[in-house]
Amino acid sequence: xxxxxxxxTLLNLAEIPKRIGASLVVVxxxxxxxxxxxxxxxxxxxxLNTMERTGRPxxxxxxxxxxxxELASTLARDATxxxxxxxxxxxxxxxxxxxxxxxxxxxxxxxxxxxxAANVTLRGVGPAAFRLRPDIRIxxxxxxxxxxxxxxxxxxxxxxxxxxxxxSRVALRDSEWTVVGVFDSDDSHGSEIMADVDTLSAAxxxxxxxxxxxxxxxxxxxxxxxxxxxxxxxxxxxxxxxxAYYARLSEQLGRILTFVAYTVGGIMALGALFGALxxxxxxxxxxxxxxxxxxxxxxxxGAILISVFTEAVLxxxxxxxxxxxxxxxxxxxxxxNSLGGNFTQVVFHLRVSAGLVATGILWAVVIGLxxxxxxxxRAVRRPVVDALRGAV
Amino acid sequence: xxxxxxxxxVVKHYRRGKEMVEVLSGLDLAVPEGEFLxxxxxxxxxKTTVLNLIGGLDRANSGSVxxxxxxxxxxxxxGLARWRSRHVGxxxxxxxxxxxxxxxRNVELPLLLTHLSRxxxxxxxxxxxxxVGLSDRRRHKPSELSGGQQxxxxxxxxxxxxxxxxxxxxxxxxxxxxxxxxxxxxxxxLNRRQGKTIVMVTHDQKAADYASRQVHVDKGxxxxxxxxx
Numbered sequence: 340x341x342x343x344x345x346x347x348t349l350l351n352l353a354e355i356p357k358r359i360g361a362s363l364v365v366v367x368x369x370x371x372x373x374x375x376x377x378x379x380x381x382x383x384x385x386x387l388n389t390m391e392r393t394g395r396p397x398x399x400x401x402x403x404x405x406x407x408x409e410l411a412s413t414l415a416r417d418a419t420x421x422x423x424x425x426x427x428x429x430x431x432x433x434x435x436x437x438x439x440x441x442x443x444x445x446x447x448x449x450x451x452x453x454x455x456a457a458n459v460t461l462r463g464v465g466p467a468a469f470r471l472r473p474d475i476r477i478x479x480x481x482x483x484x485x486x487x488x489x490x491x492x493x494x495x496x497x498x499x500x501x502x503x504x505x506x507s508r509v510a511l512r513d514s515e516w517t518v519v520g521v522f523d524s525d526d527s528h529g530s531e532i533m534a535d536v537d538t539l540s541a542a543x544x545x546x547x548x549x550x551x552x553x554x555x556x557x558x559x560x561x562x563x564x565x566x567x568x569x570x571x572x573x574x575x576x577x578x579x580x581x582x583a584y585y586a587r588l589s590e591q592l593g594r595i596l597t598f599v600a601y602t603v604g605g606i607m608a609l610g611a612l613f614g615a616l617x618x619x620x621x622x623x624x625x626x627x628x629x630x631x632x633x634x635x636x637x638x639x640x641g642a643i644l645i646s647v648f649t650e651a652v653l654x655x656x657x658x659x660x661x662x663x664x665x666x667x668x669x670x671x672x673x674x675x676n677s678l679g680g681n682f683t684q685v686v687f688h689l690r691v692s693a694g695l696v697a698t699g700i701l702w703a704v705v706i707g708l709x710x711x712x713x714x715x716x717r718a719v720r721r722p723v724v725d726a727l728r729g730a731v
Numbered sequence: 732x733x734x735x736x737x738x739x740x741v742v743k744h745y746r747r748g749k750e751m752v753e754v755l756s757g758l759d760l761a762v763p764e765g766e767f768l769x770x771x772x773x774x775x776x777x778k779t780t781v782l783n784l785i786g787g788l789d790r791a792n793s794g795s796v797x798x799x800x801x802x803x804x805x806x807x808x809x810g811l812a813r814w815r816s817r818h819v820g821x822x823x824x825x826x827x828x829x830x831x832x833x834x835x836r837n838v839e840l841p842l843l844l845t846h847l848s849r850x851x852x853x854x855x856x857x858x859x860x861x862x863v864g865l866s867d868r869r870r871h872k873p874s875e876l877s878g879g880q881q882x883x884x885x886x887x888x889x890x891x892x893x894x895x896x897x898x899x900x901x902x903x904x905x906x907x908x909x910x911x912x913x914x915x916x917x918x919x920x921l922n923r924r925q926g927k928t929i930v931m932v933t934h935d936q937k938a939a940d941y942a943s944r945q946v947h948v949d950k951g952x953x954x955x956x957x958x959x960x
Contacts, residue, residue, distance in 0.1 A: 342843045353831040632827040635788055636888075637816025637844050639809055723788045727823070 345639045347646035349629075354626065360656055361618040368611035369658025370665065373699035376604035377666040380698065381689040383596035389687035390589030393526035395583030396558040398471070399569060402550045404575040408588060409443045413547040416440075418574055422551045426567050427560030429553075431470060438553040439465035442536050444543060446511060448500040459496055461511065462528075463536030471554050475528060480505045480520030485535040488542070491520040495529040495687075503532065512542050527585065527687075548587055552581065557698070608706055611658075615710025619651050623714040630718050631726030640719035647715035648708060655707030659700045666699075667691040734797070735928040738787050741794035742949075754780045756951040757794070764895075765928040767922040769942035774934075778948045779900060782932045786819050786898040787811045788829035799895045816844045821890025826881040826900035828873040832847055834884045835860065835869040841892040854862055859887035863917065879910035886917060890927075897921070899931035903938050915941040 348510075355362050400421050406412035414422070419440035428436045442463035447456040466485070469475060483489035492503045508515040509532075516534065523529060540546070555561060558580075565578035579587070623630065630643055671691040743755040754777045762768050762785075772778040783789035784796050787803045796804040799818040807815055820841075821827075828837045835856050842852040860866045863883040874879050882902060889897055899918065902909030919941050921927045931942060939945045947954040 346840070346843050350829055414779050518789070579957065628827065629829055632821075632823070632829075633826075634841070635786070635815065635821050636841050637812050639812045724783050727827070 341642075341645075343633075343642035344645035344649070347633060347638065347642055348475040348649045350629070351622065351626070351646055351650045354622075354651075358618070358622060358625065362619050364614040365651070365654040365707075365710070366640045366658040366661065367609070368607075368614040369655045369703050370662035372604055372607040372611045372706070373662030373703055374665045375607055375657045375662075376600055376702060377663055377691055377695045377699045378670050379596060379600035379603065380695050381666065381670055381691045383593050383600060384692060384695060385690040386596065387528055387589055387593045388690055389525075390585045390593075393528060393585040394583075396580060396582060397555045398581040399553050399555060399561055399564060400579055400581050401553070402549075402577050402579070402583045404569075406577065409441075409549040410445070412549050414440070414549070414551060414576070415547060418576070419548050419551045421571065421573055422568060422576065423553065425553070425556045425564050427557075427564040428554050431467070435467065436553065437467050437470050438551055439468040439471050440536060440548045440551045441468075442540050442543070442547075443549040444539070444544060446509075446532065448502060448509075451499060451501045453500075457500070461490075461501060461526045461539070462531050462533050463539035464533050465536050468533070471527065471552060472524070474526065475522050475524045477520050478523045480518075482520055482522075483534055483538075484519075486538055487535075488514055488538065489519045490516050490532050490534045490556070491522050492518055492532050493529040494521055494523045496532060497521055499530075502685065511539075514542060530687075546647045565658050569655045604702065608702060612706050613708055614673040614707055614712060615655065616650055618654070619647060619711050619714035620648065620717070623647060623718045627718070627721070627726045631721075631723045634719075634723050635727065643719050647718055647719070648711045650709035651711030651714075652704055655710070656700065659703030662703075663691070663699050667696075674730040733764050733800075733821075734761050735764040735766070735799060736760065736930065737795075737797040738781070738791075738854075739795045741781075741784065741791045741796060743777070743789070743791050748887065749955075755784075755791070758948075758953060759949065760946070760953060762928060762930060764928055765922070765926045767919065767941070767943040768931065769939035769945045770930065770932045770948060771934070771936070771939050771945060772948035772954075776948045777951045778932045781948060782898055782900055782930060785816045785896075785930055786821060788817065816841060816892065818895050820892070820894040820897045822882070822885050822889050822897060822899040822902045826873070826878075826885045826905075828881055828884060828888075830873055833870050833872055834865065834876065834887075837873070837884055838887045838891050840888060844890065848960075855891050856887075859891040860884075862890060862921075863887045875896075878906050879913060882906065882914050883917070886914070886921075890921065895915040895928060897927050897929045899929060901930060901933055901937060903933070908937075909910055911935070911938065 356590040402409065402412035403414055423436040428438055431437055444461045445458045446461045448459050449455065450457050478494060483491055490509065497503055503509055503518050505521055507518045507519050509518060555564060561580055568574055568576050568578050634643065670689045673689045738760040741755050741758045744751050744753040749853055751928055758781065760781065770778045770781060780789065784791055785798055795802060803815060806910060838856045838859050839852055842855055858868055863886050865880060865883050868876060868880060876884065903914050906914060915938055918929055922929050928938060933939050
């Protein structure tokens with residue numbers, strides 16, 4: 340049967356140039372579905388990937404109890420000191436806790452592309468912030484000096500927002516701050532602006548902090564640290580492992596992007612499915628006498644079914660490859676920004692991964708199989724004598 | 732002599748809209764092995780239906796159809812397809828060759844349903860093309876061949892798996908007289924030299940004259956020669 344199916348399939352494929360228009364409908368339709376699906380999923384994937392990379396299992400973030408995010412959290416200075424004294428917090432050579440009590444504020448900056456204002460996270464960090472987060476690297480200029488109105492900007496933030504190039508002066512609160520450096524970070528901090536926490540708090544006239552991030556001696560010290568802090572009667576805090584915190588922040592947007600991808604992809608897939616059905620019906624119809632002749636010669640229904648399915652799937656796969664290639668060429672690695680968990684923009688890179696390409700191909704195969712199903716059934720169910728006569 | 736084809740009390744009707752049209756009304760027919768039978772009759776008489784039933788392309792509503800020793804009216808679709816591939820070679824009025832395949836690939840088609848190796852298939856194809864005198868046209872596509880040559884290729888395709896029975900549906904209906912005669916001589920030779928049983932439907936009395944026996948079908952029944960108008 341397979342030899343017969345192969346022969347009929349090759350016959351069918353040889354006829355494609357005669358039906359190039361109809362065949363292109365399938366290829367282009369499915370290329371569109373796969374391209375859009377992969378692009379939107381790449382957005383979700385890139386966003387989630389960026390958020391997932393923010394954080395290490397041996398770092399914990401401490402918020403006020405009941406707060407979902409840093410913006411909703413407030414911690415008094417004595418609370419931050421108690422947190423940094425918690426069990427398992429790693430100390431540097433001079434015995435200081437590797438921890439950072441931080442202030443978070445939102446600033447509005449114009450997007451480079453549209454000029455519209457969007458929110459950026461402004462983070463005031465403590466002196467140990469760079470030992471706490473060694474993945475943050477200064478790539479241009481220098482870091483800020485405590486006591487001076489200086490900021491450093493994340494590389495991703497700089498590519499997306501205007502007015503924060505090194506040397507620029509940024510209006511924050513009632514005063515102007517100088518951008519003295521650019522830092523790179525593969526995670527969501529790369530979309531932020533950072534300054535010395537005490538200088539920033541003074542400018543914003545704040546006495547409270549939003550969070551404390553600590554480095555633990557090891558990831559398995561987390562439970563003891565959490566238990567100690569959450570049972571400390573002086574404190575009312577929530578202790579979260581850093582990756583879990585950022586996963587929580589990204590969960591909703593990730594879910595929305597995935598929903599949009601599958602909804603838009605699903606609607607387009609329906610259109611492509613009708614295109615495939617139409618093409619395969621016309622393919623089967625134009626070859627009805629040939630198919631009937633093959634059946635008369637003894638080729639079974641299985642060989643005919645396989646040949647129609649194979650043609651439909653091959654056209655769909657061609658569409659999938661084009662769609663995936665287009666998504667990869669136009670979007671892979673592109674930096675985009677979207678609203679993150681703190682109502683601020685997170686800049687991330689679209690990621691057209693092998694997994695997403697596989698998802699696109701799977702969709703194409705399903706569309707091809709469904710598009711080939713009914714025409715294939717029609718081809719084998721039609722009485723041979725009717726088909727030989729060319730009767731409808 | 733054993734019978735190659737035996738139809739007993741065969742009834743066949745079709746639905747045309749809401750109406751049932753009876754095409755064959757209790758038809759009996761026996762074709763001995765090695766016979767070249769021509770079935771004649773006016774349009775709509777049911778002769779092609781008889782041919783389709785013998786070739787296992789259609790099913791009778793009642794009665795029995797025994798071909799090459801097998802009750803084919805009791806076979807299912809897959810069984811019937813297998814049976815056709817083993818026992819019957821078809822020759823159609825319009826040749827029904829695959830336009831995308833060369834002559835030799837067209838001839839090879841029935842062999843793809845066998846377990847023959849590529850070399851064995853090639854050997855069979857060579858013989859079949861030689862029998863029909865078209866060895867030199869093996870690489871040509873059907874569109875590069877004349878009508879007579881296409882029909883010869885179709886005959887080679889019908890012969891290549893060495894079937895017991897050749898079913899010919901107006902095999903010369905699309906050909907000029909001279910070419911038609913050449914094809915009919917070829918069929919006659921296959922019948923006489925290779926002992927192939929041939930059942931042929933034709934409108935053409937000259938074509939029927941090549942057969943060893945002629946029967947007439949009218950209004951779904953076989954008409955005895957003395958009853959013909």
